[in-house]
Amino acid sequence: xxxxxxxxxxxxxxxxxxxxxxxxxxxxxxxxxxxxxxxxxxxxxxxxxxxxxxxxxxxxxxxxxxxxxxxxxxxxxxxxxxxxxxxxxxxxxxxxxxxxxxxxxxxxxxxxxxxxxxxxxxxxxxxxxxxxxxxxxxxxxxxxxxxxxxxxxxxxxxxxxxxxxxxxxxxxxxxxxxxxxxxxxxxxxxxxxxxxxxxxxxxxxxxxxxxxxxxxxxxxxxxxxxxxxxxxxxxxxxxxxxxxxxxxxxxxxxxxxxxx
Numbered sequence: 001x002x003x004x005x006x007x008x009x010x011x012x013x014x015x016x017x018x019x020x021x022x023x024x025x026x027x028x029x030x031x032x033x034x035x036x037x038x039x040x041x042x043x044x045x046x047x048x049x050x051x052x053x054x055x056x057x058x059x060x061x062x063x064x065x066x067x068x069x070x071x072x073x074x075x076x077x078x079x080x081x082x083x084x085x086x087x088x089x090x091x092x093x094x095x096x097x098x099x100x101x102x103x104x105x106x107x108x109x110x111x112x113x114x115x116x117x118x119x120x121x122x123x124x125x126x127x128x129x130x131x132x133x134x135x136x137x138x139x140x141x142x143x144x145x146x147x148x149x150x151x152x153x154x155x156x157x158x159x160x161x162x163x164x165x166x167x168x169x170x171x172x173x174x175x176x177x178x179x180x181x182x183x184x185x186x187x188x189x190x191x192x193x194x195x196x197x198x199x200x201x202x203x204x205x206x207x208x209x210x211x212x213x214x215x216x217x218x219x220x221x222x223x224x225x226x227x228x229x230x231x232x233x234x235x236x237x238x239x240x241x242x243x244x245x246x247x248x249x250x251x252x253x254x255x256x257x258x259x260x
Contacts, residue, residue: 014040014052021085022050039184048079049090059166059186060084062124066163066187074115075182091176091183098170098203105170106217108180109199110224112173113192116182118163120189126160127188131237138241144249148256149240152233160189168195169202193230196221197238201248208243208251215258232256 015032018040022029029050032042039060040052053060064086067078072089080087097105131153139146165172166186173180188194200217201208208214222228232255239252 011040011052011054014054017085018042018050018052021052021082024082025080025087027087043090044087047090047092049076049088051086051088053084059130059188060184062187063185065123066165066185069118069121069163070116070182072181074112075185076176088183089176091174091181094174094176096171096175097173097180102213102216106199106220109168109170109173110220112180112182113165113168113195114224116163116165116168116185117192117195120161120163124163124187124189127164127166127190127194128157128160130188131157134241135237138244141244143240143244145236145240145244145252148253149237152256153237156191156230156233157237159191162190162192164188164190164192164195166190166195167198169198171202171204191227191230191234193221193226193234194238196226196231197235198242200235201239201243207247211251211254214251214255232258 018029022044027048027050028045029042030045032040038054038057040054042050044050053063061084064078064081064084067075067086067088071077076091077089078086079089097108100108135146135149135153138149143149164187165182166188167184168182172184173182196218200206200214218228218231221231235255236252239248243252
């Protein structure tokens with residue numbers, strides 16, 4: 001359910017795991033990155049990154065397996081692992097897609113996405129049961145979009161054909177040398193269109209009020225082979241629990257109004 005705007009968690013346990021693993025592997029850690037609010041992520045002195053996901057983050061359960069499947073093609077490469085503790089290559093200089101003009105960022109994102117999307121395989125899990133739980137939680141928290149989201153989910157849900165990134169947005173696509181790579185996947189099996197909503201409401205602070213920009217992005221993904229209606233539907237579904245604030249209600253609802 002989480003995305004880049006999630007809260008900060010107590011990562012004391014994860015820090016201790018990282019320090020113990022670093023000693024075992026004979027590597028030295030620098031201070032963790034400032035934005036490490038959902039995992040303990042610290043650079044190593046020899047140019048890699050050590051990451052320990054927060055123990056309560058079930059969405060990243062198969063992060064390591066996804067990165068191993070991708071093997072550096074569109075995502076950072078895993079150099080070594082122990083369970084969910086990962087030693088990854090470091091993307092340098094590490095600036096993300098939010099630094100680029102929107103058209104260029106969208107084009108790069110589409111290229112990266114097509115590298116990451118793979119036919120369904122083990123051990124990855126269908127996302128639909130999780131979506132049902134997230135919708136129920138959002139309903140209990142008062143999200144007014146849940147009724148529409150449930151209707152759309154009944155219409156398009158149930159597909160688990162593709163391995164998807166799960167948290168695919170500007171701040172999780174970073175520059176590594178002359179190319180861009182994805183980081184921090186929350187991998188599931190779903191429609192490919194499941195990955196697009198987070199890109200639509202990013203970079204941070206994007207309230208979806210620029211309807212023309214949103215439509216250009218949707219059109220670009222549709223032109224690349226995705227189903228436009230499913231993009232819109234998944235954006236409302238995921239938005240009902242990830243962007244449930246009142247400022248998002250009308251921009252999200254309008255995505256379906258525009259498709260009719």
